[in-house]
Amino acid sequence: MNLVKQRSEKGVGILPPTEAQTLLALMHARAEVERLSEREQLFSTLMGAVNAVLWAFDWQAQQMIYVSPAYEQIFGRSAALLLSDFGEWRNSIYPDDLEYAQQSMLDVLDKGAVEEREYRIIRTDGQLRWLSDKCFIARKADSSHGTIIVGIAEDITEKKQLEGELQRLATIDVLTQSSNRRYFFECAQREFDLARQYATSLAFQLLDIDDFKRINDTHGHQMGDQVLQRVAQCGSSVLRRGDLFGRIGGEEFALLLPGCQPDLAEQIAERLQREIQRLVFTSPDGQRFGVTISLGVTYLRASDPDLSAMFARADAAMYTAKRLGKNQVIVS
C-alpha cells in the first residue's frame, strides 16, 4: 500500500486495482520467501548444533528423505550416500544387531512410536558405537502420501561404557578380578535351579588358603594380596566353559561346576591343589615361599532343598580338611 502511494506521488499515477493487488501479492510473497529462508537458516543452525541425528524416512519409497548433519559425525559416513540409498543404513549396523534394528523399525508401524531402541553401528573407520534411536510415525499414509517415520539417534557409547564399568565393579572383586561373593552366589543360584530342573549333576568346591594370616604377618599385607591374586589366577585357569569361580571371603574362594560328575570334580580339585602348591613367591626381603590350600568338595543331592545346603556341606568338608592337617581335599 505504501509503495503504491509512493509511486503515485512520483507521478506514476494511481495503479488500477488489479495491478496494485498483484504488486502487493508479490511483496507478500517476497516477504514470505525471506521469512522462510530465515527460518530455514535457523533450522539448519539448530540441526548443526544438536549432537544427535534427526532423520525422516519415507516408508513406502523406502527412502531416507532427511538426515541432520550429525549423521556424518556420528556414523562417520556420507549423508548424500544414505539419502540416495537406504541400504547404507543397514550397512552401518553391527551385524549382530541388524535383525533387532530392522524389527524395531517395523514395530513403529504397529505401535506408532518406539522409545526403547538401542543398537550398535560400525563407522567406516572401524569404530563401534552404541546408538539410542527413538522413532515414531510423523504422518500416516493416505491416498496421496506415504507414511513418514521420523527419529532421533543419539550416540550413547560413553553411557554404555560407563554402565558396563559399573556392572563390572558391582560384580567383581577388585583385588583378584574374580566374581565377588554376591555375584558368585547370584549365578550359582541360577545354576542350582537349572540343575534341579533338568536333574543334571552339579559340583561345589570351597577353597581356603592355609595359614594366610601368617603369610600376611611374615611377609606383609601386600605380599598377601599377591598370593590372593595368583591363587585366583590358578582358580580361573582350571575352569571349563560355564564353570563359576568367585572370591567369597578374605582368603576363601568357591567353584561351581555345572554338569560335573564326582570323578571329574575331584580331579579338578586335586589339579587346583597341585597348581597352587607349585606357585613360588618372593617376599620383598628375598625370602621364597609357597602356599597350600584346603578344599571341600560336594555334589548336588536330590535331598538338597536349596543352594545353601550344598554350601554348608562344602564348608564342613573344607573345615574337616583344616582339622586333618590342611593341604588336602575332602569330599562330602
Ligand SMILES: Nc1nc2c(ncn2[C@@H]2O[C@H](COP(=O)(O)OP(=O)(O)OP(=O)(O)O)[C@@H](O)[C@H]2O)c(=O)[nH]1
Ligand atoms: N593381604 C590380605 N589379607 C586379607 C585380605 N582379606 C582378609 N585377609 C586376612 O586373611 C587372614 C585370614 O586369617 P584366618 O581367618 O585366621 O585364617 P588362616 O590364617 O588362613 O588360618 P587357617 O584358615 O586356619 O588356615 C586375616 O589375617 C585377614 O586379615 C585381603 O584382601 N588381603
